Amino acid sequence: MWSVWLSVASLLIVIATHWLYRWRNPKCSEKLPPGSMGFPLIGETLGLLASSKSIDTPPFIKNRMKKYGPLFRTSLAGRPVVVSSDPEFNYYVFQQEGKLVERWYMDSFAKILHQGSQDAARINAHKNVHKYLRNVILGHFGPEALKDKMLPQLEDAINKRLHGWSKLPSLEVKSSTSAMIFDFTAKQLFSFQADKSKEDICESFTNFLQGLLSFPINIPGTAYHRCLQNQKKAISIITSELEERKSNPEIRKGDFLDQILSDMKTETFLTDKFVIYMMFGLLFASFETISSTLTLAIMLINENPKVIQELTEEHEGILQNREDVNSGLIWKEYKSMTFTHKVINESLRLASVAPGILRRTLQDIQVNGYTIPKGWALMVVPAALQLNPSTYEDPLTFNPWRWQNISANVSAKNFIPFGAGMTWCAGAEFSKVLMGVFFHILVTKYRMTTIKEGEVIRSPALGFGDGFHIQFSAKRG
Structure with missing residues (x-):
């Protein structure tokens, strides 16, 4: 008996050792990028998710860039991933969308958006789907819609x-800007009126990002479980609105959903399920990213009197040049906000809200003597590009004036707050216009007083610790 058990134990050890070796040394006929696959199954995910009290590139990324260079391999949530901070390679890959790479999401994100492997394959098979979505979003949130x-x-x-904020003794900026942007976006998408709803679906959205970046384990008490529970509330409201509109086709509200309902008659991929989760994804993508960037911008502006002064002079000048000082902003005035656009760019550069832009390789890719195998994930980290001291002098310093000397070629490859290439965010101009309008009203009508300083935290998304509290008071005269 002892010999049998010894043989079994020896066999198990051999199998485990072989499996561990294969995990740490993925099969590839060519040379893989340097790096480590971490622990079996979980990889190096815990390192990526570790928070840091800095606006700088997350330590997980920064430390490995120092050790391995701009291209390294790792494993996140059991998936082999190559992380790239090489601007030339990233620029090239983004131009090869649909040829070398395709869109891909972490498992938790894919499940939340109901885009499993079969759904993703079906959608990617229809090349016109992404084109349709881009066009319809631009039609409602693009430059022409904004202008008109x-x-x-x-x-x-x-x-x-x-x-309303000016009547409060103070408010927490991130949650307040999130609610403002969410309410506006939801109204544009499906005429949602937050003040008349029994459910606070904005609150249901606020903690999603942590759930998206967590392991997809649906057990009570986990971040992913809480994420799914909150999601149900939002999905329920969107579903109810869709069902009501379909039951009463005479209802026309002139919003985004009206357009989708009309197109559902001719576009076969626009199923109820697809539309519901598309609306859900658009809501989350809009309010979370813009509110984080706007909150950071308010924090940085409030710490820099010279920036406030130049912003105020620019926007007071716009008012003075109007025939009617009480008339509203027009597109020409927005486009004339030269310094404001520098402030917006600098805020976007420092915020680097997206922890990473993910793609999946459709074929083996050769780069710098290495091979990224077909089927692996590729993660481009905006912060690694936008906070690179080789590109931006004193990269952690808030300096809007730096944008006077940054060429278009440099920004095209080293400034990607809205992605790049064919999948450049269709809501980019909406984000910038919203921030521009906010700054215009803020500096011409209000003053800010810090009640509680915020603490910037990357985890790896951008957060503000225990909160950033401001008092907004109306200017007199």
Whole structure:
């Protein structure tokens, strides 16, 4: 018996050792990028998710860049991933969307958006799907829509919100800006009126990012479980609105959902399920990223009197050049906000809200003597590019004036807050216009007083610790 058990134990040890070796040394006929695959199954995920009290590139990424260079391999949530901070390679890959790489999401994100492997394959098989989505989003949130319709709506919504804030002794900026942006976006998407709803679905969205970046384990008490529970509330409201519109086709509200309902008659991929989760994804993507960047911008502006002074001079000049000082912002005025656009760019550069932009390789890719195997994930880290001291002098310093001397070629490859290439974010201009309008109203009508300083934290997404509290008070005269 002892010999049998010894043989079994020896066999198990051999199998485990072989499996561990194969895990740490993935099969590839060519030379893989340097790096480590970490522990079996979980890889190096815990290192990536570790928080740091700095606006700088997350330590997980920064330390491995120092050790391995701009290209390294790792494993995240059991998936082999190559992380790239090489601007030339990233730029090339983004131009090869659909040829060398395709969109890909971490398992937790894919499940939350109901884009499993079969769904993703079906959607990617229809090359016109992404083109359709991009066009319909641009039609409602792009430059023409902003110029002709949305600019005065944004100004009115922000005016009302800031007026309400000015009556409060203080407020937490991130949660307040999140609610402001969420309410406006939800209204544009499906005419949702937060003040008339019994459910606070904005609150249901606020903690999603941590769930998206967690292991997809649906057990009570986990971040992913809480994420799914909150999601159900939001999905329920979106589903109810879709069902009501389909039951009453005479209802026309002129919003994004109206357009989708009309197109559902001709576009076969626009199923109820697809539409519901698409709306869900658009809501999350819009309010979370913009609110984080806007909160950081307010924090940085409030710490820099020279920036406030130049912003104020620029926007007071816009008011002085109007025939009617009480008339609303027009597109020409927005485009004339030269310094404001520098402030927006600098805020976007420092915020680097997206922890990483993920793609999956469709074929083996050769780069710098290494091979990235077909089927592996590729993660481009915006912070590694936008906070690179080789590109930006004193990269952690808030300096809007630096944008006077940054060429278009440098920014194209080293400034990607909205992605790049064919999948460049269709809502980019909406984000910048919202921030521009907010700054216009803020510096011409209000003053800010810090009540509680915020603490910037990357985990790896951008956060603000225990909160950043400000008092907004109306200017007199």
